[in-house]
Amino acid sequence: MDKNNNLIFDAQHIWHPYSSIAKPSCIHEVVSADGVRLSLNDGREIIDGMSSWWSTIHGYNHPRLNAAAKEQIDQMSHVMFGGLTHQPAVDLSRKLIEMTAAPLQTVFLADSGSIAVEVAIKMAIQYHFAQGQPNKQRLLSVHNAYHGDTFGAMAVSDPENGMHNMFEHVLPKHLFAPAPSCKNDEDWQESDIAEFKKLISENQHELAAVILEPLVQGAGGMRFYCPEYLRQVRALCDQYDVLLILDEIATGFGRTGSLFAYEQADICPDILCVGKALTGGYMTLAATLCNDKVVKGIAADGSGVLMHGPTFMGNPLACRVACESLDLLLESDWQQQIKTIEQQLINELMPYQSMDLVKDVRVKGAIGVVELHQPLDEQMDWLPKFIVDQGVWIRPFRNLIYIMPPYIINEDDLTRLTRAIGKIIERLSN
Numbered sequence: 001m002d003k004n005n006n007l008i009f010d011a012q013h014i015w016h017p018y019s020s021i022a023k024p025s026c027i028h029e030v031v032s033a034d035g036v037r038l039s040l041n042d043g044r045e046i047i048d049g050m051s052s053w054w055s056t057i058h059g060y061n062h063p064r065l066n067a068a069a070k071e072q073i074d075q076m077s078h079v080m081f082g083g084l085t086h087q088p089a090v091d092l093s094r095k096l097i098e099m100t101a102a103p104l105q106t107v108f109l110a111d112s113g114s115i116a117v118e119v120a121i122k123m124a125i126q127y128h129f130a131q132g133q134p135n136k137q138r139l140l141s142v143h144n145a146y147h148g149d150t151f152g153a154m155a156v157s158d159p160e161n162g163m164h165n166m167f168e169h170v171l172p173k174h175l176f177a178p179a180p181s182c183k184n185d186e187d188w189q190e191s192d193i194a195e196f197k198k199l200i201s202e203n204q205h206e207l208a209a210v211i212l213e214p215l216v217q218g219a220g221g222m223r224f225y226c227p228e229y230l231r232q233v234r235a236l237c238d239q240y241d242v243l244l245i246l247d248e249i250a251t252g253f254g255r256t257g258s259l260f261a262y263e264q265a266d267i268c269p270d271i272l273c274v275g276k277a278l279t280g281g282y283m284t285l286a287a288t289l290c291n292d293k294v295v296k297g298i299a300a301d302g303s304g305v306l307m308h309g310p311t312f313m314g315n316p317l318a319c320r321v322a323c324e325s326l327d328l329l330l331e332s333d334w335q336q337q338i339k340t341i342e343q344q345l346i347n348e349l350m351p352y353q354s355m356d357l358v359k360d361v362r363v364k365g366a367i368g369v370v371e372l373h374q375p376l377d378e379q380m381d382w383l384p385k386f387i388v389d390q391g392v393w394i395r396p397f398r399n400l401i402y403i404m405p406p407y408i409i410n411e412d413d414l415t416r417l418t419r420a421i422g423k424i425i426e427r428l429s430n
């Protein structure tokens with residue numbers, strides 16, 4: 001059979017993330033994956049710099065994750081969660097409660113990151129509703145935020161960044177403060193939070209919650225900001241009776257150097273969303289955790305019923321693999337792995353700062369970002385092929401070339417990724 005058959009069918013019939021069927025973009029077929037390598041149908045192997053969008057922290061085809069999945073399949077792949085429970089859900093929830101901040105004691109197992117955000121928003125609105133404050137239904141977010149693609153999540157994502165703006169008229173109108181911009185606590189100035197402060201104080205009677213990606217804004221621009229911003233926000237939320245939702249779907253499980261980014265600010269959210277790396281990238285699963293204040297607050301209406309319950313909630317197969325992935329992470333020397341990756345990213349990416357096309361280079365934990373002055377959209381005809389020809393998998397976005405590799409990547413493979421970034425910039429310069 002022609003090895004391009006799949007690609008032809010795919011181009012004609014299958015939507016990819018943010019893709020067009022009318023004008024299909026360059027697609028590669030992966031036949032298998034192992035460690036940090038993806039094998040393509042033309043026999044080439046490429047090094048994964050994306051961790052399949054923050055998720056495959058232990059690499060692909062991991063023997064322990066494989067074994068966990070196989071064992072669970074032989075026992076029970078799925079059972080409904082309404083009226084039933086099972087060991088994998090109990091084990092996973094216990095692990096999540098143990099590894100997150102002490103006040104977070106209750107878990108909702110959601111089926112994707114976006115759904116975890118929907119559930120968080122519902123929790124916040126239900127909390128205030130049950131307190132006799134039905135007018136507290138809006139959220140305060142920040143510019144450059146990204147929280148997912150479902151309608152509730154879109155409504156708290158940057159309204160102007162082009163990803164969702166065509167839905168503007170059907171989305172609830174939330175409030176947006178300027179994107180956090182102070183990079184280091186030492187440079188903190190009161191003006192860094194001034195607009196946020198004004199919005200929360202003026203709208204406190206309508207606000208159910210603040211929602212933020214702590215320390216790293218991901219798909220909204222790969223922007224980093226300082227812990228002091230989070231401390232200030234936490235204090236303002238307490239002052240104005242507004243709940244704090246932290247979305248650690250991208251940053252959670254070690255990526256920024258601490259298990260959760262909020263630890264670097266020494267604060268705790270009322271509601272926490274996790275996902276992506278939760279299953280080590282094996283399958284979709286996310287979770288929304290909350291503190292007793294939220295649980296008791298929701299229960300104040302007499303029922304305590306949280307209005308959400310998807311068909312695949314608490315899927316045993318996903319929970320079992322997630323348990324194994326969390327064990328793997330906690331048994332590993334992940335802090336050292338992240339520090340080593342961080343140092344190498346600093347050493348190998350910072351020199352690109354002097355190139356004409358480069359606006360900024362930044363590194364945080366196992367995340368390396370090269371921001372260009374111009375967006376890459378026009379280059380998309382040749383760029384994906386050029387990147388794969390360098391033996392790597394990197395997926396630039398707007399004016400960003402960024403990597404967040406699996407934590408198990410070795411020095412040589414990481415160098416191949418950083419060199420490939422250099423080659424891309426060189427090629428763009430010609």
Ligand SMILES: Cc1ncc(COP(=O)(O)O)c(C=O)c1O
Pocket residue numbers: 053112113114115117146147148149213218219247248249250275276
């Ligand atoms: C911070 C953040 N929140 C939420 C989401 C949505 O997660 P999912 O794609 O699993 O729905 C993402 C996905 O990129 C994310 O980065």
